[in-house]
Amino acid sequence: MAQTLHLINTLKKALKGHGLTYADIAKKIDMSEASIKRMFSEKNFTLKRLEQLCQCMDIEITDLLTLMKEDESNISQLTEMQEKEIVNDLSLLLVTVCVLNRWTLNDIVSRYKITEMECIQYLAKLDRLKIIDLLPKNKIKLLVTSNFTWIENGPIQKFFQSKVEKEFFSARFNKTNERLVVINGMLAENSNAVFQKKMEKLVNEFNDLNDSDAGLPLNDRYGTTVVMAIRQWEYGLFEHMRR
Numbered sequence: 001m002a003q004t005l006h007l008i009n010t011l012k013k014a015l016k017g018h019g020l021t022y023a024d025i026a027k028k029i030d031m032s033e034a035s036i037k038r039m040f041s042e043k044n045f046t047l048k049r050l051e052q053l054c055q056c057m058d059i060e061i062t063d064l065l066t067l068m069k070e071d072e073s074n075i076s077q078l079t080e081m082q083e084k085e086i087v088n089d090l091s092l093l094l095v096t097v098c099v100l101n102r103w104t105l106n107d108i109v110s111r112y113k114i115t116e117m118e119c120i121q122y123l124a125k126l127d128r129l130k131i132i133d134l135l136p137k138n139k140i141k142l143l144v145t146s147n148f149t150w151i152e153n154g155p156i157q158k159f160f161q162s163k164v165e166k167e168f169f170s171a172r173f174n175k176t177n178e179r180l181v182v183i184n185g186m187l188a189e190n191s192n193a194v195f196q197k198k199m200e201k202l203v204n205e206f207n208d209l210n211d212s213d214a215g216l217p218l219n220d221r222y223g224t225t226v227v228m229a230i231r232q233w234e235y236g237l238f239e240h241m242r243r
Helices: 004-015 024-031 033-042 047-057 061-072 080-086 089-102 105-111 114-128 154-162 189-213 236-241
Strands: 131-136 140-142
Touching: 004 047, 004 189, 024 033, 024 047, 033 189, 047 061, 047 114, 080 089, 080 154, 089 105, 089 114, 089 140, 105 114, 114 131
Parallel strands: none
Antiparallel strands: 131 140
16 A cells, blocks of 8 residues: 555556646546546546656656656655755755755745845755755755654744644635634544544645646745644533532
């Protein structure tokens, strides 16, 4: 199952590298865009469909397997020391987040108060950390796997929890592109596990949409954060009323 997921992630990465959106793929293989999105979301591909998707890029399935092997040599997570180095320099952290979202050097320096030379120096650090390969003419090639994550409860995750949490939830969530939902109930352990699986599926769908939109101009994309959490918890305000 793990290899299957890796192959599908490699496929998505390859399609994105060829500048193909879900809409482009739908036209090429005569399917609706909704069906394409559902296929990737459910990760349900026949061999024939996989071959068609490879043909969209003028490659063979064997080429896709080669790309998967190359991806296996990339990193899926940094060490704690590497994360500390990034989080201790706010500008380096900014550039890191930008390149992980597939920004170019010009995108970064045009949006933020960082000179081209400074940005190149930060990119060189990320090259040293094996997060990117800094190519001629300052082109950026990501060297992280498609399932790259920060260390759970590591330096960067803790930084965002301590610095960003309050700012994020200070909004009223009353705009058309915002939504806050808080629900509570009484779940058995099994139901909790089922719900967490559904959360994972939703995360995958978000990542699919993010990958699909990566080929759009920067001005057509907006920084978007989703926070999902679940725990067995009772508000402390009621604690003194328990028997």
